Amino acid sequence: MINYLKHGWGLLSVLLSLVVIIPIFTIIFFLITPGNETWYHLRENVLSSYIINSLYLIIFVGFGSILIGVSTAWLVAMHNFPYKKYIEWLLFMPLAIPSYAVAYCYADLLGYGGFITDNLVSIFNSNIKSINFYSIYGAIFVFIFSLYPYVYLLMRQAFISQSGAHIEIAKISGLSVLQIIKKVSLPLSRPALAGGVTLVIMETLADYGVSDYLGINTFTKGIYKAWFNLGDITSAGKLSAILLISIAVIIAVERKIRGKAEYNNEVRSNKKVPLKKLNGVFAMMAIIVCVIPIFIGFIIPVLTLIAWSFDSINIIYTLEFINVTFASFGIAISASAICAIFALIIVFGMRTNYKLVAPFARLASLGYSIPGAVAAVGILIPLVWLDNTINNISLKYFNYSTGLLITGTWFALLFAYLVRFLALSMQSIENSFIKISKSIDYAAKVLGRSNRSILTNIHVKIGWGGISLGLLIVFVDVLKELPATMILRPFGLSTLAIKAHELAIDERLNDASIPLLTIILVCLIPLYFLTKVIRQE
Amino acid sequence: MKIFNILILIILSLFFCIKAWSTEVNLYSARKEHLIKPLINLFEKETGIKVNLVTAKASQLHERIVREGKNSPADVLLTSDAGNLWKASNKGLFQKINSDYLTSRIDSKYRDPGNQWFGLSLRARIIVYSLDRVDQNELKGYKYLSNSRFKNRILIRSSSNIYNQSLIAHMIAKYGEGPTEEWAAKLVNNFARSPAGGDRDQIKAVASGEGDIAIVNSYYVIQMLNNDKKSLFDNLGIYFPSDQEMGVHVNISGAGLLYNAPNAENGKKLINFLVSDKAQKVYSFNNFEYPVVKNIEIPKSLKYLRNFREDNVNTSEYGRLSKRAIKLADRVGWE
Numbered sequence: 093m094i095n096y097l098k099h100g101w102g103l104l105s106v107l108l109s110l111v112v113i114i115p116i117f118t119i120i121f122f123l124i125t126p127g128n129e130t131w132y133h134l135r136e137n138v139l140s141s142y143i144i145n146s147l148y149l150i151i152f153v154g155f156g157s158i159l160i161g162v163s164t165a166w167l168v169a170m171h172n173f174p175y176k177k178y179i180e181w182l183l184f185m186p187l188a189i190p191s192y193a194v195a196y197c198y199a200d201l202l203g204y205g206g207f208i209t210d211n212l213v214s215i216f217n218s219n220i221k222s223i224n225f226y227s228i229y230g231a232i233f234v235f236i237f238s239l240y241p242y243v244y245l246l247m248r249q250a251f252i253s254q255s256g257a258h259i260e261i262a263k264i265s266g267l268s269v270l271q272i273i274k275k276v277s278l279p280l281s282r283p284a285l286a287g288g289v290t291l292v293i294m295e296t297l298a299d300y301g302v303s304d305y306l307g308i309n310t311f312t313k314g315i316y317k318a319w320f321n322l323g324d325i326t327s328a329g330k331l332s333a334i335l336l337i338s339i340a341v342i343i344a345v346e347r348k349i350r351g352k353a354e355y356n357n358e359v360r361s362n363k364k365v366p367l368k369k370l371n372g373v374f375a376m377m378a379i380i381v382c383v384i385p386i387f388i389g390f391i392i393p394v395l396t397l398i399a400w401s402f403d404s405i406n407i408i409y410t411l412e413f414i415n416v417t418f419a420s421f422g423i424a425i426s427a428s429a430i431c432a433i434f435a436l437i438i439v440f441g442m443r444t445n446y447k448l449v450a451p452f453a454r455l456a457s458l459g460y461s462i463p464g465a466v467a468a469v470g471i472l473i474p475l476v477w478l479d480n481t482i483n484n485i486s487l488k489y490f491n492y493s494t495g496l497l498i499t500g501t502w503f504a505l506l507f508a509y510l511v512r513f514l515a516l517s518m519q520s521i522e523n524s525f526i527k528i529s530k531s532i533d534y535a536a537k538v539l540g541r542s543n544r545s546i547l548t549n550i551h552v553k554i555g556w557g558g559i560s561l562g563l564l565i566v567f568v569d570v571l572k573e574l575p576a577t578m579i580l581r582p583f584g585l586s587t588l589a590i591k592a593h594e595l596a597i598d599e600r601l602n603d604a605s606i607p608l609l610t611i612i613l614v615c616l617i618p619l620y621f622l623t624k625v626i627r628q629e
Numbered sequence: 630m631k632i633f634n635i636l637i638l639i640i641l642s643l644f645f646c647i648k649a650w651s652t653e654v655n656l657y658s659a660r661k662e663h664l665i666k667p668l669i670n671l672f673e674k675e676t677g678i679k680v681n682l683v684t685a686k687a688s689q690l691h692e693r694i695v696r697e698g699k700n701s702p703a704d705v706l707l708t709s710d711a712g713n714l715w716k717a718s719n720k721g722l723f724q725k726i727n728s729d730y731l732t733s734r735i736d737s738k739y740r741d742p743g744n745q746w747f748g749l750s751l752r753a754r755i756i757v758y759s760l761d762r763v764d765q766n767e768l769k770g771y772k773y774l775s776n777s778r779f780k781n782r783i784l785i786r787s788s789s790n791i792y793n794q795s796l797i798a799h800m801i802a803k804y805g806e807g808p809t810e811e812w813a814a815k816l817v818n819n820f821a822r823s824p825a826g827g828d829r830d831q832i833k834a835v836a837s838g839e840g841d842i843a844i845v846n847s848y849y850v851i852q853m854l855n856n857d858k859k860s861l862f863d864n865l866g867i868y869f870p871s872d873q874e875m876g877v878h879v880n881i882s883g884a885g886l887l888y889n890a891p892n893a894e895n896g897k898k899l900i901n902f903l904v905s906d907k908a909q910k911v912y913s914f915n916n917f918e919y920p921v922v923k924n925i926e927i928p929k930s931l932k933y934l935r936n937f938r939e940d941n942v943n944t945s946e947y948g949r950l951s952k953r954a955i956k957l958a959d960r961v962g963w964e
Contacts, residue, residue: 130952133956133959137956137959137960138959199826199830203830203833203837204833204834204836204837204861205833205836205837205861221837221838222833222834222837222839224822224839226822226823226825226826226830227825304787304789305825305826305827306825306826307787307823307824307825307826307964309964313789317789317955319688319692320686320687320688320689320789321789321791321794321951321955322952322955323688323691323716323952325692465686465689468689469692469696472692472693472696472697473696476696476697476698479700480698480700483700493700495700495702496697496700496701496702499696499697500697500702575689578684578685578686578689579685579689579692579693581683582683583655583681583682583683583702584681584682586662590662590684591662591663594661594662594663594684595661595663597661597827598661598663598664599827599828599829599849599852603663
């Protein structure tokens with residue numbers, strides 16, 4: 093009993109992680125089912141090229157997003173320059189546009205009769221009528237500029253919370269700016285960097301929309317090919333399991349290399365990193381570096397969408413627009429709150445009992461790398477099992493059939509979001525908790541505080557920036573989420589993302605622009621509150 | 630804690646409320662909401678039966694129905710492409726409907742031989758070509774597109790798209806697998822670029838000169854020609870590929886009544902409604918598809934595109950042969 097109480101938080105964390113792990117394991121179980129004819133066909137004919145394409149993608153997208161994410165985060169977090177107040181938040185905005193929409197925009201702009209090609213023709217008198225965007229380079233371009241904000245956001249948070257003392261010492265030792273970045277700032281924020289890049293890679297791998305539209309055969313396209321085309325969910329499950337395990341291995345290796353180093357602020361110093369004021373040419377350069385990704389990832393696609401929307405403003409009346417917007421907002425808010433609560437407890441549990449909780453926590457955050465539709469099946473299987481069990485019990489004892497109680501309800505949908513997006517809140521919360529020195533926990537304990545009180549009164553308060561960041565990212569991702577929502581949703585529920593996708597896939601891009609623009613507008617609401625939270629800090 | 634208990638009670642009672650509806654029908658649709666919403670509204674107004682709708686991709690809905698099993702709330706499955714309908718009936722998801730009304734209105738090649746599913750609208754896979762660079766006499770049936778004169782001139786989307794899978798399956802039904810594989814290999818050789826984008830993108834690529842001949846679905850062409858940017862596409866011609874052996878490849882969208890349908894009667898009413906004159910008109914006027922029922926009024930833009938010879942193969946063949954078609958496409962490197 094005493095033992096149980098001592099480990100209470102750890103056990104609770106394990107329990108919550110297990111809930112999330114069940115669907116993930118359901119998918120891994122596909123691995124041990126025997127292979128069939130489809131499986132062999134895929135393996136012989138197409139799988140190797142799919143893997144190579146995916147590797148290509150994640151390597152280039154990974155490096156690209158590090159380059160943009162880290163440089164912009166460093167500029168914004170350590171310096172002062174004109175318009176920084178706006179740039180800081182605009183840098184986040186590409187996340188609010190689904191990547192497939194960015195692909196549609198650029199393919200159209202560069203295609204026949206598109207804005208860019210049309211102007212090339214008239215300005216330079218060129219005879220290029222279209223530029224081929226349908227290639228792996230196009231996909232790399234799209235992913236880098238729509239996903240770098242993950243790296244940017246986590247790194248910005250990490251840079252800001254770094255103690256100024258480290259940098260001061262480095263300066264006194266005569267290191268140059270670049271050396272400081274290389275030897276002090278970056279190593280100190282390694283967990284954040286690894287976290288951000290992992291998110292980028294997982295999202296790239298799980299993508300279907302972009303690679304399908306641009307005609308690139310990626311691993312996930314193979315998964316969907318097995319299922320949607322060959323009607324073979326088993327092979328799809330197997331491939332997803334392989335994807336999952338490879339990502340688990342990559343993460344484990346990174347952690348192993350990172351070693352036992354702890355990244356908290358043992359150097360006690362109230363001093364924040366002093367902001368360096370940039371003037372003249374340097375300020376201009378900083379602005380340019382930050383504005384390029386904003387332009388490519390946000391402004392150009394948004395302008396394109398706005399231009400499209402003029403042709404189809406009437407669609408608002410036919411889409412039950414208000415309902416759909418409220419429903420999207422509602423599920424996004426509830427899902428981000430649920431993810432945050434789970435993540436808080438699990439991350440805190442890891443702090444109190446790392447050895448016990450960590451393996452479960454790491455497994456639980458793998459859900460993000462499962463392509464949404466497959467994750468939905470992983471959720472459907474245990475839920476229907478539970479429903480049928482309840483139904484059978486009810487039939488046996490009350491002679492009343494309950495039918496499917498949970499499947500096809502909001503509950504199932506929220507559960508799906510939890511499985512898919514827990515990693516997002518965990519990353520941001522873990523990164524903010526890591527900076528809280530363990531000595532604070534010990535001091536609080538000595539002063540007779542309970543674990544719960546330490547969590548709610550100390551960690552939540554110090555780590556509020558990270559928590560709200562997690563809320564925001566999950567909110568935005570749920571708003572964009574497509575396949576799991578489609579498969580698991582209850583009757584009558586539709587979201588902005590579904591509307592946009594159905595119109596876009598029907599090649600009615602003009603009409604799709606309205607729900608897409610609304611997604612961006614809805615994202616501004618939590619973003620506004622986040623800026624307030626962070627200003628207060 | 631009290632609030633928590635009350636909340637649970639409310640949620641549980643909600644579940645039971647949902648079950649209490651009676652004059653309703655649950656529709657799982659792989660056709661997008663904006664396409665079928667007008668039809669649903671008409672049906673609700675006419676019968677007073679409430680339609681509960683969920684849309685997703687066909688195979689996702691199949692999976693949901695299979696997993697939900699005998700307690701599945703779904704009554705009717707609506708989807709495009711005969712291949713998808715065949716797959717559903719092959720998994721035993723549908724039940725047979727005995728209805729003279731349906732069989733008399735729908736040509737036998739556009740419904741399941743066992744009457745498990747029924748075609749509701751038609752679309753043809755046709756050729757859009759450049760008037761400047763293609764002589765119409767050059768064009769014959771689908772088979773002829775593998776001729777080496779079309780090298781680097783042909784545009785078509787990926788073989789992962791079901792429209793192409795059904796076309797290949799149709800060819801297998803017509804010519805056998807060996808000759809079709811040979812044909813597909815040569816066709817791939819004639820591609821102007823590796824397949825990407827949707828059907829509209831292929832049409833645009835003909836207009837921009839990336840290729841000369843695009844193979845696309847009929848309603849896309851008509852939608853594009855009705856668009857205000859149509860001057861961009863002035864130099865395009867339309868051709869319905871057929872030769873002595875094979876007529877035009879026509880596909881369907883259709884529906885079936887699910888095996889465990891809790892509201893089977895209402896489900897039948899819905900399917901009957903969808904082949905009524907009123908509903909059939911919606912298909913052609915809103916979506917530019919051809920009605921499956923003969924002698925239905927169609928919009929002007931469709932009229933001059935209706936005179937073609939449909940092939941006589943039963944559309945259920947598209948489904949039966951689709952796996953072989955997909956693997957064939959993989960083998961010849963049709964991306």
